[in-house]
Amino acid sequence: MTNSTIHRYFAPASTGNFSVGFDLLGVAFEPLPVGSAEPELLGDVLEILAEQSELSLHISGRYRHQLPADRSDNLVLSCFYAFEQAVGKPLPRLALHLQKNLPVGSGLGSSACSIVVACYAFNDYFGQPLTQLQLLQLMAEAEGGVSGSVHYDNVAPSLLGGLQLMLPGSEQLSRTLPWFSHWRVVLSYPGTVLSTRAARAVLPAQLSLADSISFAGMLSRFISALYCQDEAEAVAALQDLVAEPARTPLIPELPALRHELTAKGVLHLGISGAGPTLFALCPDDDTATVTAAYLQQHYAKNADACTHICQLSAAGARALPKQAATNGQRI
Known part of the structure; x- marks a missing residue:
């Protein structure tokens, strides 16, 4: 089964710690625009191509070669099952396309970026069954499975944008801090x-x-x-x-x-x-x-x-303009 519309989502790269705030500060960044050109997307893009009988994932992008050859081990797929469990009911299976634009093990929040774009995309596509707080907690738990400990300093800025201060023990989880716009x-x-x-x-x-x-x-x-x-x-x-x-x-x-x-x-x-x-x-x-x-x-x-x-990316994860599916679109 194919859709006539491709749903597209993006999450930005992030810098955790920012030197002075180990596990407590994180910043989302975006490249400066060059001339009149559209700013480059420094982060991962996930496309939802269709609903189908089985979950599938196609991967492209500059850093595709750094991911495991076994796609079943990909974070995007594990996030789908974690999201489904959090929602508490079976969800339609999807044909997915990940554009892996961040290097793995780089310090740019690569795993967090894939997790954030996946969870954000699923939540948006299925009508936002999870609150932003629930979504952030789900993302942090998924990131903890990769890094060995649950921390929010990459997932929070990638989801919310800006410079984020983590608030341990608070229901708010993080707060956006001021910045110097000329930096x-x-x-x-x-x-x-x-x-x-x-x-x-x-x-x-x-x-x-x-x-x-x-x-x-x-x-x-x-x-x-x-x-x-x-x-x-x-x-x-x-x-x-x-x-x-x-x-x-x-x-x-x-x-x-x-x-x-x-x-x-x-x-x-x-x-x-x-x-x-x-x-x-x-x-x-x-x-x-x-x-x-x-x-x-x-x-x-x-x-x-x-x-x-x-420069600082004031916007975090977001939906990109949808695209019409073309004949022969890989799903």
């Missing part, structure tokens, strides 16, 4: 894979009282500076006291790159999520252009590498 963020992925599980395995099992106070203090300082729109104070507070000391041996280029880019005017260079993607916080477009060129030259390692000049 540009260069995201540079070297082309190598670093699994979130492996990156979490090197972290300390616990923090001392002094380190815990320092971590809480820096995060409080950063959030206060955002609300006061004190840019210098916000930049000064961007210190990773939890993950970076343990993960720098996994990304040995970081200290030298930070030294060089600071001299070029970069405000901060940090690890995006679990890495190996790095994010460079820039004060303006010119600095971002110089930084992107430098990272592409000195950090890229193979053909899978990519570097993007980004």
